[in-house]
Amino acid sequence: QVQLVESGGGLVQAGDSLRLSCAASGRTLNNYAMGWFRQAPGKEREFVAGINRSGGSTIYADSVKGRFTISRDNAKNTVYLQMNSLKPEDTAHYYCAAARGDYFGTRQYEYPNWGQGTQVTVSS
DSSP states (O other): OOOEEEOOOOOEEEEEEEEEEEEEEEOGGGGSOOOEEEEEETTTOOOEEEESSSSOOOOEEETTTTTEEEEEEETTTTTEEOOOOGGGGGOEEEEEOOOOOOOOOOOOGGEEOOOEEEEEEEOO
């Protein structure tokens, strides 16, 4: 079982940038593909970005494509989400999750390991 801890959230203004980190412990991160998800108040949790085990392949939700970048440093057991040009609609609780095998897509049930999340609030 891998334990995940997110950090880097905060309150920013529209147009600002933030970098979220997801630190893993318990098992080495290169055993897992990883995803970032978010949940806004009153809405269902949604997929944001995914990355395969090597970091060579990524996928993004249309709403963040071109603004967000997922990356990983397996030597540091950490996954990142660089968020640029933030919008008020990006306000949400952001979670990282570790997937089964090398799946890094949108299906949440493929991610059995989740962190507690970090809050991102973007003011207009």
